[in-house]
Amino acid sequence: MAKSEQHQAWLDGLDAQSRAKQGGFIDGISAKLRRSRPVEPPAHPFRGAPDFWNAFEWPLEERITRFMDNFKAVGGHPVRLADMEAVKSFIAGKASEMSAKYIIRQNQPELNELGLEAALPDAKISVWNSDPNEHWKARAAEADFGVVVADYAAAYTGSITVLSSKDKGRSVSLLPTVLMAIIPAERLHTRLGQVLVNFDRIGRENLPAGIHFISGPSRSADIENDLTIGVHGPGVVYAIIVG
Amino acid sequence: MSGAAPAGGNTVKERADLALNNDFLRKAVRFTTERLRTGKEKAAEDHGNWDEWRERGRQIRLHTIAHLDYYLNLFANNARANGVHVHFAETAAEAVRISLDIAKHVEARSVVKSKSMVTEELHLNTALESIGVEAIETDLGEYIIQLAGETPSHIIIPAIHKNRYQIAELLSVDAGETLAPDTQILAGFVRRKLREKFLEADIGMTGCNFAIAETGSMVLFENEGNARMVTTVPKTQITLMGMERIIPSFADLEVMATLLPRSATGQKLTVYMSGISGPRRSADADGPEEMHIIIVDNGRSLQLGDPEFQELLNCIRCGACLNACPVYRHIGGHAYGGTYSGPIGAVLTPALKKNVAEWDDIANASSLCGACYEACPVKIPLHEMLVYLRRRKLEAGRGDKLEALGMKGFAKVMRSSKRFKAVLKLGQLGQKLVVRDGGISLKVGPLKGWNTYRVAPSLAGQSFREKWPTMEQEIRNGLKEMDPALKSRMEAIVRDRENGGGGKGGHGHHG
Amino acid sequence: MKVSLFITCLSDALFPPVGEAMVRLLARYGVTLEFPAVQTCCGQPAFNSGYWNEARETASTILAAFEDCDFVISPSGSCTSMIHHYPKLFENDPVMLGKAIKLQQKSYEFTQFLVQVLGVTDVGAKFPHKVTYHPSCHGSRLLGVKEEPLLLMEQVKGMELVPLPFANDCCGFGGTFAVKMSDISGAMVTEKTDHVLETEAEVLVGLDMACLMNIAGNLRYRNKPVRVMHLAELLYEGVKGA
Numbered sequence: 001m002a003k004s005e006q007h008q009a010w011l012d013g014l015d016a017q018s019r020a021k022q023g024g025f026i027d028g029i030s031a032k033l034r035r036s037r038p039v040e041p042p043a044h045p046f047r048g049a050p051d052f053w054n055a056f057e058w059p060l061e062e063r064i065t066r067f068m069d070n071f072k073a074v075g076g077h078p079v080r081l082a083d084m085e086a087v088k089s090f091i092a093g094k095a096s097e098m099s100a101k102y103i104i105r106q107n108q109p110e111l112n113e114l115g116l117e118a119a120l121p122d123a124k125i126s127v128w129n130s131d132p133n134e135h136w137k138a139r140a141a142e143a144d145f146g147v148v149v150a151d152y153a154a155a156y157t158g159s160i161t162v163l164s165s166k167d168k169g170r171s172v173s174l175l176p177t178v179l180m181a182i183i184p185a186e187r188l189h190t191r192l193g194q195v196l197v198n199f200d201r202i203g204r205e206n207l208p209a210g211i212h213f214i215s216g217p218s219r220s221a222d223i224e225n226d227l228t229i230g231v232h233g234p235g236v237v238y239a240i241i242v243g
Numbered sequence: 244m245s246g247a248a249p250a251g252g253n254t255v256k257e258r259a260d261l262a263l264n265n266d267f268l269r270k271a272v273r274f275t276t277e278r279l280r281t282g283k284e285k286a287a288e289d290h291g292n293w294d295e296w297r298e299r300g301r302q303i304r305l306h307t308i309a310h311l312d313y314y315l316n317l318f319a320n321n322a323r324a325n326g327v328h329v330h331f332a333e334t335a336a337e338a339v340r341i342s343l344d345i346a347k348h349v350e351a352r353s354v355v356k357s358k359s360m361v362t363e364e365l366h367l368n369t370a371l372e373s374i375g376v377e378a379i380e381t382d383l384g385e386y387i388i389q390l391a392g393e394t395p396s397h398i399i400i401p402a403i404h405k406n407r408y409q410i411a412e413l414l415s416v417d418a419g420e421t422l423a424p425d426t427q428i429l430a431g432f433v434r435r436k437l438r439e440k441f442l443e444a445d446i447g448m449t450g451c452n453f454a455i456a457e458t459g460s461m462v463l464f465e466n467e468g469n470a471r472m473v474t475t476v477p478k479t480q481i482t483l484m485g486m487e488r489i490i491p492s493f494a495d496l497e498v499m500a501t502l503l504p505r506s507a508t509g510q511k512l513t514v515y516m517s518g519i520s521g522p523r524r525s526a527d528a529d530g531p532e533e534m535h536i537i538i539v540d541n542g543r544s545l546q547l548g549d550p551e552f553q554e555l556l557n558c559i560r561c562g563a564c565l566n567a568c569p570v571y572r573h574i575g576g577h578a579y580g581g582t583y584s585g586p587i588g589a590v591l592t593p594a595l596k597k598n599v600a601e602w603d604d605i606a607n608a609s610s611l612c613g614a615c616y617e618a619c620p621v622k623i624p625l626h627e628m629l630v631y632l633r634r635r636k637l638e639a640g641r642g643d644k645l646e647a648l649g650m651k652g653f654a655k656v657m658r659s660s661k662r663f664k665a666v667l668k669l670g671q672l673g674q675k676l677v678v679r680d681g682g683i684s685l686k687v688g689p690l691k692g693w694n695t696y697r698v699a700p701s702l703a704g705q706s707f708r709e710k711w712p713t714m715e716q717e718i719r720n721g722l723k724e725m726d727p728a729l730k731s732r733m734e735a736i737v738r739d740r741e742n743g744g745g746g747k748g749g750h751g752h753h754g
Numbered sequence: 755m756k757v758s759l760f761i762t763c764l765s766d767a768l769f770p771p772v773g774e775a776m777v778r779l780l781a782r783y784g785v786t787l788e789f790p791a792v793q794t795c796c797g798q799p800a801f802n803s804g805y806w807n808e809a810r811e812t813a814s815t816i817l818a819a820f821e822d823c824d825f826v827i828s829p830s831g832s833c834t835s836m837i838h839h840y841p842k843l844f845e846n847d848p849v850m851l852g853k854a855i856k857l858q859q860k861s862y863e864f865t866q867f868l869v870q871v872l873g874v875t876d877v878g879a880k881f882p883h884k885v886t887y888h889p890s891c892h893g894s895r896l897l898g899v900k901e902e903p904l905l906l907m908e909q910v911k912g913m914e915l916v917p918l919p920f921a922n923d924c925c926g927f928g929g930t931f932a933v934k935m936s937d938i939s940g941a942m943v944t945e946k947t948d949h950v951l952e953t954e955a956e957v958l959v960g961l962d963m964a965c966l967m968n969i970a971g972n973l974r975y976r977n978k979p980v981r982v983m984h985l986a987e988l989l990y991e992g993v994k995g996a
Contacts, residue, residue, distance in 0.1 A: 010348055011328060011533075018329050022319055025331040025538075029312040029486075032547035042310040046302035048494030049501070050295055070511065129528040136528040137476060141442065157500075157512040166526035170475045174468060192512070193497040200493045204321050204458040204520070209530050210475070211460075211518040218468040219514055220430060222384030222400060224407050225275045228430040231383055232437065233468025233515065259938050269941075569924045573941045608935055610928025610942070611802055612891035633804030642804070650800050654808035657763070657794040658815055667767050682974060692936025696943055697971030700768050707761050707770035711789050714774060718781045725755075725784030729872055733755050736871055737824050740859050 049193050058190045063155040064241055067188060070158025071239050074216035075229055080241045084114060087240055091147065091180055092119040094238070100144035104128060104176060107167035110149045110184075128169040137171050146176035146234065152195040153188040153239075157215055160239060161195050164210035173214060179234040181214070185243030255608045258578040268404050272396075272575045275403050280566040282509025283618070290505060300502045301621045303495050304557035307456075311547065311556075314456040314489045315538070321459025322536055325521030330537045335365045338539045342367060342448075342481060345535055346376050349479045351445035353377040355437075357463070357470035358385055359450025360398060360560060361483040361539055363582045364595075367448075378448075379440050381469040383433055390417055396576030396584060399507050399562040404575055437469070447473035447531065451484035452560070453499055454536075457492050460520040461536065464503060464513040471515055480522070480531035486538050487556040493518075499559060502620035506561040542595030551631045552594055557621045558587055564615035564625060570608055579605060586615035586625045593632055606632040664708065671702050758820050759787040760828040760861070762963070763795035769963050772829045775990035776864055780827075782993070783872060787827075793819040796836040797843075799929050806843060810850075813840055817853045824860060825871065829986055830962045831863045831893020838896070863893055864986055865902035865961060875905040879992025882912035886955035888946070888969065890962035891924050903961060903985055910992055918958075919949045927968040943972045950980060957981045959988050 030037040048054070058066060068078035081087050095103065103125045105111045117125050126139045140146065148168070152161040160181045164170045173179055189195055192213075199207060218233030229235045252258040262268055287293040307314055319329045332338035342365075346354065354376055356362065368378040368389070380389040384401035388394065390413045395401030402410070411424035418432055449470055453462040461482055463470045474480055490499060496518075504510040523530030546552045565571045565585030576584030581592035589605050606629050615625040636642060656662045677685050682698040693699055757780075761773045777787050797812030817840070820826045828834050838861075840854035868874045887907065893899040907915055926932065926942025946969055950958050958973075958980055960966045970982035983991075 007348065014328055014330070015323075018323075018331060021331045022316070022329075025333070025540075026312050026316045026319075029315065029544060029547060032544050033309070033312060034548055037316070038310060038313045042306070042313055044306055044491055046299060046306060047492060049497050050292075050299050052292070052295075074510075074514070129526075137442070140529075141438070159512055159516075164523075164527060164530065166524070166528070169527075169529050170471070171529045174471050174475060191497070192500055193494065196493040196497050199458065199460075199518070204324065207325075207458055207460065207518075207520040209519065209521055209523050209527060211520070212471065213512065213516040214514065215510075215512045215516075216514050218466070220383045220467050221508070222382070222387065222402055223410055223426045223429060224271070225278055225400065225403075226407070226426040228383075228426050231430050231434055231467040231469070232381070232441075232472055256935060256937075259935065263937050263941055569926070569942050569945075570935075570938055573938055573945075604934075607931070608938065610891075610924050610926060610931045610939065612924030612928065613895040614891070614922070614924065617895050630802055630804065633802070634806055635804070637804045646803065647805070650803065650805040650808045653795075653800055654797075654805075654811040657797065657812040660792045660794050660815070663763065663794045670767070682971075684975075689933055692933050692939075693971070694975075695936060696940035696975060697968065698974040699971060700967055702767050703770050705770065707766040707773040708789070708791055710770055710774065711791070714777060715789065718777060718786060721781070722786060723782065723784045729783060729785075730755065732873060733824070733871060737755075737860075 053191070054193065056191065058155060060185065060188075063188050063190055064185065067153060067155040067158055067239070067241065070155070071216060074158065075219065076158070076216040076237045076239055078239045078241065082243075084110065084242060087182055087242055088114050088116060088119050090240065091116060091145070094180070095120050095123055095145060098144065098178065100178070102126075102143045103145040103147060104140050104143040104172055105147035106149065106169065106172055108149045110182065111147060116147070128172055129166055136169060137175070140169060140171035140175040143176035145178045145180055146172040146174075147180045148173050148182070150181050150183045150187060152198070153183045154190070154192045154195050155188060156191050159192065159213045159215040162212050162214065163208040165208055170210045170212065173212060174233055176234060178236040178238070179214070180238045180240065182240045182242060185241055188241065255578060255580065255604050258580060259574040259608065262574040262578045267406060268575050269573060271406060272403055273572050275400055276566040276572050279399070279508060279562075280618075283506055283563055283566065286505040286509040286511065290501070296498065296501055297620055297622050300498050301557065303490060303498055304559070304621050305554070307489050307491060308487060308547070308553060308556045311487065311489065314491060315486060318454050318456040318459055318489055319538065321457065322521070323459070325459045326534065327459065327521050328533070328535045330535060332537055333540045335539075335541045338365050338483060338537050338541065339367060339370045341537050342483070343370060343374055345479070345481055346371060346446060347374065349445055349533070351376050351479070353379060353440065353444045354446040354448050355379050355381050355441055355444040355473050355477065356448040357450070357465065357473045358382040358401070359448070359483055360582060361450050361485050362448065363395065364541060365483070365539070367483070379437070379444070381437050381441070381473060383430060383467060386433055386437070387413060390414070394577070394582070397562060397565060398560055398583065398585070404577070441472045441476045444477045446479045446481055447477035448481045448483070449473055451482050451488050451536075452503065453490050453496060454484055454488045455491070455493060455496065455518070456489050458520055460518045462496060463517045463519070464500075464515070466514045468515060471517055474517065474519055474531065475529055478532050480534045482534070482536045484536055484538055485543060486540050487543050503559050503561050506563040506618070506620040546594060552628060554623050555590060555594055555628065557623055558591070559621060561620055563618040563620060567614040567618035569612065569614065570610065574608070579608070581605070590625055590628045590632065606636070667702065667706050671704065674701055755825070756823040757785055757787055757825040757827060758823040759789050760793060760816070760820065760826050760833065761789070762828055762830045762833045764967070765829055765963050768967065769984070772963060772984040772986055775984070775986040776827070776829055779877065779986060779990045779993065783874065785872070788823065790819040796833040798833065798836040801836065801839060801843065803930050810843055813843055814850070817850065817857055820857055821853065825867065826857065826861045827864055827867045828861070829864050829984060830964070831890055831897045831899050832962050832964060834861050834863045835892040835896040837861045863897055863899050863961065865906055866897070866899055869902040869905055876909035877906065877989050877993055878996055879909075879989050880911040880996040881988055881992035883957050884914045884916060884955045885957045885959050885988070886916050886918045886950060886953040887921065888918055888925065888950075888958060888960045888965065889921055890960055890965045893961050894922070899961065906985065906989065910989070911996070913992075916953045916955050918953055925965045925968050927965050929964070932968065943968055947972045947976065947978065951978060955980065957983055957988070959983050959985050961985055
């Protein structure tokens with residue numbers, strides 16, 4: 001939806017004000033720090049995790065075991081399957097078991113090839129952002145299942161990473177009742193840092209708008225510290241490791 | 244602040260007394276803080292090398308704050324390059340003005356909010372309501388206390404002071420039907436109710452756990468998914484960010500992600516950790532179309548360049564100091580009387596205010612036990628800062644006159660051992676009137692508070708210094724030769740110390 | 755080797771047996787303590803309340819008292835940790851600062867001295883009782899005295915050491931805090947003695963008489979016959995009885 005010209009003019013005005021203010025605001029900080037503002041990046045000898053940590057790595061099998069243990073410990077459902085064929089039957093099986101009528105999936109090549117549509121002829125399966133006239137957030141909100149392929153995963157914390165794009169909606173991993181996240185084994189790393197370092201490497205210009213680490217089902221302990229699962233996000237999360 | 248805190252009273256002491264007489268509150272707070280504290284200790288132990296991680300976290304925060312001008316400027320430029328509308332607010336009033344201006348221009352009817360302590364600082368909900376915009380807290384605990392018209396009493400568990408029956412009552416009124424006091428039922432109601440609110444809202448408002456300078460990204464940690472909702476569904480996103488929330492890079496985020504969840508709740512990572520780098524890309528089908536980040540000072544820069552308080556800006560808002568604090572455990576968060584409670588609140592609340600007249604007795608509500616410092620993932624010496632605050636209050640001429648006289652007397656006596664000895668002698672004689680079985684139970688004067696809970700000991704009939712001459716004589720008569728090995732150990736330590744090898748004695752943590 | 759005793763004003767006035775136990779215990783190793791009689795108080799009550807001028811006056815007395823010795827030992831981790839604050843207290847006075855750093859480097863809490871300096875963990879004591887241990891905050895957290903008392907207690911024959919629940923929680927003393935915030939302090943000490951009573955120990959042992967005075971005072975107020983001792987007293991009694 002195009003913004004009205006008036007609105008854009010107002011935003012432009014705000015930005016001009018902000019740029020005008022920035023210098024003084026930042027110089028105020030320099031003055032408090034009793035020196036002039038550095039122009040060169042300051043030497044940062046403590047960047048990132050300690051060296052002993054960066055040297056730490058588990059072999060693949062242990063990564064898989066640890067990921068599954070961690071994911072299970074927080075109430076998630078980890079499974080390990082041999083190939084995408086097995087993934088298709090697993091998701092189809094769960095869909096009929098839970099009577100899932102509405103499924104939304106990302107527009108990812110792995111999912112396009114999965115053939116979920118053929119395996120579940122009775123379910124309505126929508127492909128994220130495949131039609132510009134559709135109200136996609138509503139489609140995701142009504143979905144029983146959201147199906148995504150993870151971009152990365154980290155075993156030590158039991159985390160799945162999903163990145164947003166035209167074909168990968170943030171809503172797909174957030175709004176449905178059940179989340180099915182497929183993790184190709186080769187994307188599973190040991191440490192969180194092995195995933196995070198990619199964002200520094202590709203740099204600001206190439207970052208997606210949303211980077212989301214998901215480490216289990218939505219939960220809260222706000223009522224008498226009593227654990228509640230599924231407060232706002234999906235209450236049931238399957239992490240399906242393939243390979 | 245919308246609605247008064249339940250524990251009224253003008254001073255920490257008065258509010259604490261009310262809390263101490265509220266048995267439920269004390270039990271609830273104690274139960275939860277103990278669970279969180281135990282969880283944190285276990286998580287730190289399981290992870291291992293905890294002190295090295297703390298030190299690393301501290302160094303990253305020290306470095307960033309020491310170069311805050313550079314990094315904040317870099318962040319602002321990068322966020323803008325990401326398409327974010329960046330704003331700078333020196334005061335709370337300015338931050339509120341900018342927020343309301345945005346709300347008016349996007350013609351907002353409602354704002355869904357994820358937990359943000361900065362917006363609590365600004366009393367932003369009240370301001371939004373004043374222009375007819377409904378502000379809805381969506382974190383379960385925050386939603387509950389908003390219904391109750393209260394403020395958070397814990398930085399991580401805002402409704403720590405309420406039990407499920409009180410919560411069921413509040414939510415039943417909201418639902419228009421009676422809800423059973425069952426956590427699943429209550430949370431289920433809030434899920435359904437807030438789903439509608441998320442989908443209707445015009446603005447999503449968040450705080451900011453960390454802001455990454457090199458990429459202009461803002462990072463949120465949460466468990467419920469409400470912060471993701473708030474940053475995914477509404478058309479406009481407004482993020483309010485304390486100006487010190489910066490870290491340089493995603494690599495540094497790994498250290499913060501290691502320290503924050505473990506210290507807050509004992510989790511390896513919160514269920515969701517999201518890095519948002521600007522509004523939705525043009526081809527995206529969700530995410531905000533317009534994104535604003537308001538960078539807020541509101542007293543933070545008062546700490547910059549102040550050697551005693553600059554480290555306060557290192558705080559990552561985990562709440563570990565609250566859970567470790569024996570005072571917080573007994574009096575709860577509202578007794579502190581500010582947005583931030585517990586040890587961090589006791590220091591931060593007065594530190595954020597320039598006007599010393601607003602410092603009440605908050606810094607006195609600590610036994611200086613240091614549990615906060617030990618629990619802090621970035622090693623902020625809060626127990627020392629509390630002493631600096633007490634000193635500054637006196638320097639500002641706001642001390643208690645009677646106490647000042649007492650301290651003058653104390654110094655006069657303790658400056659000279661002769662006076663100290665004379666006072667001891669007087670005491671030994673004088674106490675004969677009140678001592679019973681070697682103890683004093685009298686509840687008058689300064690003994691009143693002490694003796695309400697204890698029997699005071701009496702002075703010894705003979706002080707150590709009076710006994711010493713006889714004792715020394717006996718020892719010297721029966722003196723044993725020192726083992727040569729022992730002697731050489733001691734000599735080595737003294738030598739080492741003189742050569743500077745012993746550092747600062749090598750046997751203490753003080754700097 | 756000149757080793758001086760910093761008795762602390764509290765033990766001087768109220769608990770002389772603690773000092774005596776230290777003196778006699780160390781004499782068994784040929785360590786003859788000196789007692790510079792000009793010493794008074796470390797100044798902590800003034801320092802913690804923000805009265806730094808007054809604290810400096812008192813600290814000057816302590817600095818003078820211990821200027822010419824090799825080691826200073828005290829029965830209190832809290833008073834020793836106050837000495838660790840002296841460099842901060844005198845940061846703007848180069849002459850006094852030098853003295854303050856010297857004193858900090860040579861000051862030891864009693865069990866630190868026994869274990870770290872003398873290398874002693876078994877004093878040869880026997881103490882056939884059920885005992886629980888409260889680690890005082892300043893000693894354990896600020897000075898880092900955690901292992902030393904445990905190493906010493908492990909070697910005491912016949913003693914049953916029962917863990918104190920929530921041992922690391924402050925007893926609620928906090929100096930003037932106990933008077934200014936007496937109700938919070940009272941709630942804290944009551945919780946502490948509840949935990950002590952849970953252990954069913956006959957003896958509560960610790961390393962700081964201020965905290966022990968606080969806990970003992972509450973136990974006595976509640977008419978609970980738990981004996982409260984400084985570790986030096988326990989060790990010395992155990993050596994005499996062995």
